[in-house]
Amino acid sequence: MSRKIAREELFKILFEAELNDASIAEVSERVISRGEVELSKNSKDFIEKYVKGIVEKKDEIEETLNSEMTNWSLDRIGNVERALLKFGTYELMFEDMGHEIVVNEIVELAKKYGDEKSHEFINGVLAKIIKK
Template sequence: MLSESVPTPYSLLPTPHPSKIMQARRIARELALLSISQLPAKQERLEEQDLQAVVVAAVRTLTSEAQDALESAAAELQQSSARLLNSEIRTTDVQSARSMVTEAISLTQTAINRLGVAMEVPEFIQLANQREVRSYTLEIIRSLKDNQQKLDQLLSQALVDWQLSRLAWIDRDILRIAVTEILFLGVPDRVAINEAVELAKRYSGDEGHRFINGVLRRVSDQLKAESTPKG
């Protein structure tokens, strides 16, 4: 079970090595992405959350995703099996059933990956600076929730032939976290974009990281254009 030590005034703690801070923040981004939908929206209740509560929320999200993927895979397999039984070996039906089986295998692999990550979460938290992880996780979530309208407006302007509300929740929240870091947490554009791409490679679809990269680069260009003096 994860637990935090007796609080020590932050100013009295040794300054972590920059590489440790980077590791903690990388984990914090991941926890923010996975726990944001499970944690309270009100700031005062959010501040009450300890690291264990955040980890539990993240694991619940991952296991729920895995369960949904497995249920979808089972439905695909049932449909493909019924199609094969009723096809009388018609070529088109066999090909359709084969496609459905392939999709079911893909969904099952996604579920396995989600469960694998869920089991990793407690371990990599133990290897990080827990105080820094909790602090930055809640800072991301608080800033995102407080400024979501502005974030969504910026992202909507940067989307081409897409609506923000139609994106998969994982892609939408990866984008929101990256822009939150750029606008409100002082993270350089390049760093925020690279970290978002890595999150997308871990959690999004096959082309998700390219999509995330393109949208965030347009947001970055848009922000730079707005800050450039006109004259």
């Protein structure tokens, strides 16, 4: 399974947690144990590492996002956008991954799952975080 598919599964976990106001760790455990998507060991490790990191860095991620979203706050945006922004912000701030790769993958997920202009909004917010 490619990293791209693992990212999409991680997004779905984050989205479900946002939608149901549930624990990301619990949703992740439930999704992985259901086995609806066959995940390689590397994909499971990737998801588990990112879930743990997003949970541990939640306050810092949310503070960064709220400071970089002009005229918006996390509680005013949709669940898709919130999940993708948390994911992208975590990866930009705490993982050793090229900015272009992160932004491209997150924007592609926004195009697939978000509203018509979601990808533009997300791209703009992530660009501000990169500049910071």
